[in-house]
Amino acid sequence: MGRHFDLAVVGGGPCGLYASLLASRSGIDTVLFEEHESIGSPQHCAGHISLKGIRELGLRLPQRLFRGTYRGAILHSPSGRALTLDAGEEVSASIDRRGFEIYLSDLSQSAGTTLALGERVRGARPAGGSLEIISRLRSAKCKILLDAEGYPPRLLGEMGAWSPGDYSALIGIGAEVEEAYAAREGFVELYFGRGIAPGFFAWLIPLKGGGARIGLATEGGNPRQLLDRFMRDRLIRSGRLPDRPRMVEVLPPHPIPIWRGGYKTYGNGLLVVGDAASQVKPTTGGGLFMGMRCSSMAIETAKLALSAGDWGSDALSRYERLWKGAFSLELRLMGAIRRAIFGLGDREMDALFEGLSNSALVEMANSNPEMDFQGRALLRALLNPIGFISIARAFSRPFLGALFKRGSNRRVDSR
Ligand SMILES: Cc1cc2nc3c(=O)[nH]c(=O)nc-3n(C[C@H](O)[C@H](O)[C@H](O)COP(=O)(O)OP(=O)(O)OC[C@H]3O[C@@H](n4cnc5c(N)ncnc54)[C@H](O)[C@@H]3O)c2cc1C
Secondary structure: OOOEEEEEEEOOOHHHHHHHHHHHHOOOOEEEEEOOOOOOOOOOOOOEEEHHHHHHOOOOOOHHHEEEEEOEEEEEOOOOOEEEEEOOOOOEEEEOHHHHHHHHHHHHHHOOOEEEEOOOOOEEEEEOOEEEEEOOOOOOEEEEEEEOOOOOOHHHHHOOOOOHHHOOEEEEEEEEEOOOOOOOOOEEEEEEOOOOOOOOEEEEEEOOOOOEEEEEEEOOOOHHHHHHHHHHHHHHOOOOOOOOOOEEEEOOOEEEEOOOOOOOOEEOOEEEOHHHHOOOOOOOOOOHHHHHHHHHHHHHHHHHHHHHOOOOHHHHHHHHHHHHHHHHHHHHHHHHHHHHHHOOOHHHHHHHHHHHOOOHHHHHHHHOOOOOOHHHHHHHHHHOHHHHHHHHHHHHHHHHHHHHOOOOOOOOOOO
């Protein structure tokens, strides 16, 4: 394939595929490199996404890709106190992630993308105003390389734009079980506690037909052992799973990047999207909506740059302004919320749940559900006097408690 492309996308995950689809649809001559022989495998994601997000991305997904839809979430505190968030109508879905990627790839190919499967890109070097892609397809060149390789971004490291010192991630693990008993139909469940998922949370997402996706993300410990313990101590004990759950599949542990500013997401002929750019919600680890939304901004920028004949660093810096304009406040606010909430010990977390029960904040969240811009929703609540008082009440006890007992119960407990 001795061709010269306008755009080379590295990585056939959701962000790379969505970017290649938008690029080809706007007439950009695009090649997509994916290191695996097929699209959609291996998989690591639970596929939970807001319905509003799917609409905003302009996707009309076929019904077969929906494995469940949800109107809310039940949050479980470390001691078992439950808090229900109920939007009163369906707001989110769990999608068949493998099928979703294959669907995007089919659309992208029909729009004109050249797919190079089984091709790991090892680097790219400048070659007379273009970039030469270093892979088995040695002769391929492109004007712009869009890096959608996921996390950690090793290729970006090879190109000197990221270093292992920038690494900041949780480790997530997921599985699908054949049979589960949802607490309430149409609700996902989240479980908090340092003994369950230190520094984050565990989940149970019921699926149509009676199964469920379960999983957790953690900042420490062995993810597989934590998952086994979560199933045994929480799900089997509470009757959510049968005594001997049958696993349909256990997905390999995978990093979930936590954004902390740092590295650039553009360069000379270079754009970086998705997990490779740490475009992931710090409070939930969800990267589908944000990564794909940022991919569309990258393609918008690439299109302008190609038509102006200038894909240098200055021209492509527009992309970073666009995506940070849309998401950096959100990333900062959600990052602060994550640090505050997941830094709590179990007793403080329980106190927070107690403070939130029956609070005006929960009512506000129910009447105005917002999955993709939680930071903005919290800001709105803070600007409302009732919301402000409710937040101050709910958060004062655990945070004052944490201040006085800092360090007393932050270790991973081994119940
Ligand atoms: C356990 C877990 C559960 C999650 N659940 C959710 C969820 O419910 N909802 C949500 O929104 N997000 C979730 N996420 C996050 C979500 O999976 C990611 O944000 C999303 O997959 C990012 O997509 P991406 O295209 O940027 O990267 P990836 O999905 O990682 O895809 C990158 C692709 O690039 C390929 N690649 C890498 N390097 C090269 C190379 N040099 N050459 C060629 N190909 C290469 C890889 O093989 C891969 O196919 C979850 C993550 C984990 C770990």
